[in-house]
Amino acid sequence: MSIDRALTDGQTLAAILDKIAGDVVLAFSYQAEDVVLLHLLQTHAARRPVAVFTLETGKLFLETAAYHAEVEAFFGLVIHRYTPDAAAVAALESALGEWGMRHSLENRQRCCGVRKVAPLKIALRGKSAWITGQRAAQSVTRARLQNLEYDADNGLIKLNPLAAWSEKAVFTYAQKHALPLHPLYAQGFRSIGCAPCTRAVAPDEDLRAGRWWWENPEHKECGLHMRPSA
Numbered sequence: 001m002s003i004d005r006a007l008t009d010g011q012t013l014a015a016i017l018d019k020i021a022g023d024v025v026l027a028f029s030y031q032a033e034d035v036v037l038l039h040l041l042q043t044h045a046a047r048r049p050v051a052v053f054t055l056e057t058g059k060l061f062l063e064t065a066a067y068h069a070e071v072e073a074f075f076g077l078v079i080h081r082y083t084p085d086a087a088a089v090a091a092l093e094s095a096l097g098e099w100g101m102r103h104s105l106e107n108r109q110r111c112c113g114v115r116k117v118a119p120l121k122i123a124l125r126g127k128s129a130w131i132t133g134q135r136a137a138q139s140v141t142r143a144r145l146q147n148l149e150y151d152a153d154n155g156l157i158k159l160n161p162l163a164a165w166s167e168k169a170v171f172t173y174a175q176k177h178a179l180p181l182h183p184l185y186a187q188g189f190r191s192i193g194c195a196p197c198t199r200a201v202a203p204d205e206d207l208r209a210g211r212w213w214w215e216n217p218e219h220k221e222c223g224l225h226m227r228p229s230a
């Protein structure tokens, strides 16, 4: 995808946002896609307020905290943190221990449920639409991703403006505009997530190979973006 196409997508995004009444939020998950979206919004839709939030799971990399501040300073905005319920985390840690999320799919989904899915529901409460940086090419679970969807679980519109973008287009855009990237990309990571569940990948490995690498590819979603099976 060319940069020209990226700019067209930014204009399209702005036109869609103009038609949506009520609060729109952007889910920021420290991926390169997210800073591209922030730049597209600032460039093409600055008149339309979009609040930015992240899910502070309590298991993020140390580098992520510094990157969080760097992105806020670069774009001149505040990324609101949503944290999991403390009592639910205590119960989770008591039941699973530090590494229990790796012992079974059920355990891992329980951890994601407490640390991500429940806070997301609070973050999206009362909103009209949310914007994500998902791309169809990222995984088999996202192959049928559309630019505009209805999130039935949370009851609002879901915009995936980068659905058709390639990984190369994302990094080309970020480089062209000198956008800040998470420092772990320089260490071989191709996706950024929680520390216990994310690792660097070899050049010949799949993009999502560094996420939940002990699971089958069709299970690799945390519950934030679950889709009906084909």
Ligand code: SF4
Pocket: 057, 059, 101, 108, 109, 111, 112, 113, 115, 116, 193, 194, 195, 196, 197, 222
């Ligand atoms: S990605 Fe791993 S540590 Fe993070 S919420 Fe899911 S299971 Fe827990």
